[in-house]
Each structure stands twice: as structure tokens, then as C-alpha cells.
Amino acid sequence: MGLRATQLLxxxxxxxxxALFIVQQFPELLGExxxxxxxxxxxxxxxxxxxxxxxxxxxxxxxxxxxxxxxxTNRVADDTITPTSGVLNNLxxxxxxxxxxxxxxxxxxxxxxxxxxxxxxxxxxxDARIIGTDPESDLALLKINLxxxxxxxxxxxxSLKVGDVVLAIGxxxxxxxxxxxxxxxxxxxxxxxxxxxxxxxxxxxxxNPGNSGGALITARGDLVxxxxxxxxxxxxxxxxxxxxxxxQVTQVMQDLISKGRVVRGWVGVEAHGLTPTEAQEVGLDxxxxxxxxxxxxxxxxAQRAGIRPGDVLLxxxxxxxxxxxxxxxxxxxxxxxxxxxxxxxxxNGEKQRLEIxxxxxxxxx
Numbered sequence: 036m037g038l039r040a041t042q043l044l045x046x047x048x049x050x051x052x053x054a055l056f057i058v059q060q061f062p063e064l065l066g067e068x069x070x071x072x073x074x075x076x077x078x079x080x081x082x083x084x085x086x087x088x089x090x091x092x093x094x095x096x097x098x099x100x101x102x103x104x105x106x107x108t109n110r111v112a113d114d115t116i117t118p119t120s121g122v123l124n125n126l127x128x129x130x131x132x133x134x135x136x137x138x139x140x141x142x143x144x145x146x147x148x149x150x151x152x153x154x155x156x157x158x159x160x161x162d163a164r165i166i167g168t169d170p171e172s173d174l175a176l177l178k179i180n181l182x183x184x185x186x187x188x189x190x191x192x193x194s195l196k197v198g199d200v201v202l203a204i205g206x207x208x209x210x211x212x213x214x215x216x217x218x219x220x221x222x223x224x225x226x227x228x229x230x231x232x233x234x235x236x237x238x239x240x241x242x243n244p245g246n247s248g249g250a251l252i253t254a255r256g257d258l259v260x261x262x263x264x265x266x267x268x269x270x271x272x273x274x275x276x277x278x279x280x281x282x283q284v285t286q287v288m289q290d291l292i293s294k295g296r297v298v299r300g301w302v303g304v305e306a307h308g309l310t311p312t313e314a315q316e317v318g319l320d321x322x323x324x325x326x327x328x329x330x331x332x333x334x335x336x337a338q339r340a341g342i343r344p345g346d347v348l349l350x351x352x353x354x355x356x357x358x359x360x361x362x363x364x365x366x367x368x369x370x371x372x373x374x375x376x377x378x379x380x381x382x383n384g385e386k387q388r389l390e391i392x393x394x395x396x397x398x399x400x
Contacts, residue, residue: 090200090202090214090216090254092255092256093202093252093253093254093255093256094202094204094214094256095256096255096256097187097202097204097250097252097256097258098156098204098212098214099155099156099157099185100130100131100132100185100186100187100250100258101128101129101130101131101156101204101205101212101249101250102128102129102130102131102138102153102154102155102156103126103127103128103129103153103154103206103209103212104126104127104128104129104138104140104144104145104151104152104153104154104163104177104248105125105126105151105152105153105154106125106126106127106144106145106148106150106151106152107125107148107149107150107152108125108147108148108149109149125144125148126206126209126244126245127140127141127144127145127205127206127245127246127247127248127249128140128144128204128205128206128245128246128247128248128249128250128262129144129153129177129248129249130187130248130249130250130258130261131184131185131186131187132186132187132189132258132284132288133184133186134184134185134186135184136178136179136180136181136184137166137176137177137178137288137292138153138163138176138177138178138179139174139175139176139177139248139261139284139288140174140175140177140247140248140261141173141174141175141247141248141261141263142168142169142170142172142173142174142175143173143247144175144247144248145165145168145175145177146168146170146175150162151163151164151165151177153177153179155181156212159181161179161180161181162179163177163178163179164177164178165177166178166291166292166295167290167291167292167295167296167297168291169287169290169291169296169297171231171297171299172231172279172283172287172297173263173264173279174261174279174283174284174287174288176287176288176291176292187250187252187256187257187258188257188258189258189259189281189284189285190253190257190258190259190281191280191281191282192222192236192259192260192280192281192282193282194259195219195222195236195253195259196219197218197219197220197221197222198218198219199218199219199253199254200216200217200218200253200254201216201217201218201219201238201240201251201252201253201254201259202214202215202216202217202240202251202252202253202254203215203216203217203238203240203241203242203246203249203250203251203262203276203278204249204250204252205242205245205246205247205248205249205250205262206245206246206249207241207242207243207244207245207246208243208244208245209245210245215240215241215242216240217238217239217240217241217274218238218239218240219236219237219238220237220238220239220274220275221236221237222236222237223235224236224237224277234279234280234283234361234365235263235264235277235278235279235280236251236259236260236277236278236279236280237275237276237277238251238276238277238278239274239275239276240276241274241276242262242264242276246262246276247262247263247264248261248262248263249261249262250262251278258281259278259280259281260278260279260280260281260284261278261279261281261284262276262277262278263277263278263279264276264277286369296398298371298372298395298396299367299368299369299395299396300367300368300369300370300371300372300374300376300393300394300395300396301335301336301367301368301372301393301394301395301396301397302335302336302337302340302342302367302376302378302391302393302394303331303332303335303336303337303338303394304328304330304331304332304335304337304342304348305328305329305330305331305332306326306327306328306329306330306348306360306363307326307327307329307359307360308324308326308327308358308359308360309323309324309325309326309327309347310327313327313347314347317345317347317381318384319347319381323347323349324349324355324356324357324358325347325348325349325355325356325381326347326348326356326360326363327345327347327348328342328343328344328345328346328347328348328380329344330344331343331344335394336391336392336393336394337391339391339392340378340389340390340391340392341389342378342380342389342391343382345382346380346381346382347380347381347382348363348378348379348380349379349380349381349386350377350378350379351363351366351367351376351377351378351379352376352377353377353379354366367393368396370393371393372393372394372395373392373393373394374392374393375390375391375392375393376390376391376392376393377389377390377391378391
């Protein structure tokens, strides 16, 4: 390379090196900012934080009406043994449903109790008397005589949907009033073998021993059910709890107040859901719904009306019968004793419409 070329190359190299040095030291000259970590003060951030959901308002509304129910039973041993007496303490929950002191709870909480003590959230305590019990629905109605009582209104479970948020309030294990949160997991649960009349609300809100008789409320604080049982292999909550819907509670409570007992209609049949095979065997379509009458109680309204085992019950008061028989039983239970009920049955290839004079369901059944 000649001398002149060398003299021209060095200024160029020097210029390039100088430019690289300037860019490294002052990158903002190229419109770029150097990366750096900064700690940001959240209190100075200019945005509105999303509100965290809270059910405090619902709890404030409902919790004062939920009470603890303490019972004592003085039990004497069999006379063939030296008589002894003991005290068995039981714990449950209850809900004040009227301002004049009616308290609803589970029958199994107060069954065989000699003394029932109600403890309110505000610290007041008073002995309660039993107005009436209904073992077939596992409900009991108590009464206390105090003033300025908070109370909850019951709303129909027909307004509920699976997925709705609910809260369970009670006194589990005696630790004190406790609130647990979950959703409605199912509706119209039956055939659980818990009660004669079953139409439970299922929830995954934690329910434990001591919660029985307590409140199941909506996210707004409305009472929709009375917590009554859990499905558990361990004895503790496993996310499957059951509550008696407010509709049933209202009906039972009204009967206990006005009549001292729950009055239900009864016709005296035993039946099960019609299977496709049974339907075809008697000459019906396999898709036909109804109930297969399997038994008749002696001297019952059904026997007097001419219902026979082997009849297929298709309609009650012109309404088609569906399901396993629970809906039909609940329907009949709501009929006033002495009223006429019409059964449409299928027998020997023909439909017949029979008139049945409904009577009161015997308490022993």
C-alpha cells in the first residue's frame, strides 16, 4: 500500500473508532434509553385498584340472627340395672326467623333434650321451649322470649342457580360463630336416605358438626336454607353439604305454629319409577314416564279408590308423573287432607281416571 493511501486510511479508522466510543457512552444520541431497574412506590401509581370482593355486608346482615343451640339430656339407665343419670351436652345452631322469637333448627339437634339453651351473637342467653318438631324433614321450631331480636327473611330456593355464591353460618365444633363460603353445587337432591322428605340444596361451603340448624345465605344476606347434613367418610367437611330449602322450612314452620304438627296429604301407595322394561311389559312405550305401584297400604285412600299393585300411575290431577316418585310424594303431601286427588292409571291396556279422597299422613309412617 502506498504512502498516500496509508495517509488517507488512518483518518477514516480514527473517525470510526471515535463514533463507536461516543455511541457507547451516550446511547440517547441514537434515541435509545439504557435499561435499568427501578422500585416503584405503589402509593404513587396513578390507577384505581380493582375492588376485592367481600361478603362482609351480607354477614353483618345475617350473623346476628344465627344462634348457638346447646342442649342437655338427663338420661336414666334401664331399670334392670342400677339407675344412674348423666348429662349429655349437644351443640348445634339455629336461626331466628321472626322478631318475636321463633327459632328454626334441626330436629336431630334437639331430639330428646331436657333443656335447650339459645346463645345469641350479642351475648344474650335464654332457655327455649319446643313449639313442635318434624322428624320427617328433620326440622324443629323453638321459641325464646326476648326483645329487639334480629331476624332473617326466608326467600324461595326457586331463585337459586347452580354456581351462585352462598355462605354457611353456624358454630362448628363449638369454636364460635363461623362463616364459610362456597357455591350452590346442586339443587333438588334426594334419595340420600337422610329424611323421608328430601329436596336438598347441595353446597361446597364447609359444614361441620355444630353447623347443623345454621343458616345458608346468599351473597346479599338472604336466608335460603337450613344446613342439616354432610357427606363425609372422615366426619369432617369434604365439600358436600346439604341444606333444607327455605320453601320447605316455611311450610313446616307454619304448620307447627298453627297446628302444633305438620299435616301432610297421604294416599297410601308404595311405588318406584317406571323402567323402560316395565313399560314395554305392560304395553306402554319404553320412553313412557310414570310410577309402578308396588304396594297398597291396608284401608288406605288408595285401596278404597281401587288402586292395585301393578297399576302404572301416569298422571296426578292431569299432570304427568316423572322421576323416581319423590315429586309425586311431595305433591300429595301438599294436598289438604279431605281434598279429592285424581289419579290417571294404566291397567290391562287401558287408561282409567280414579278419584281418591286424600287423608292425613299417619305420623308413624
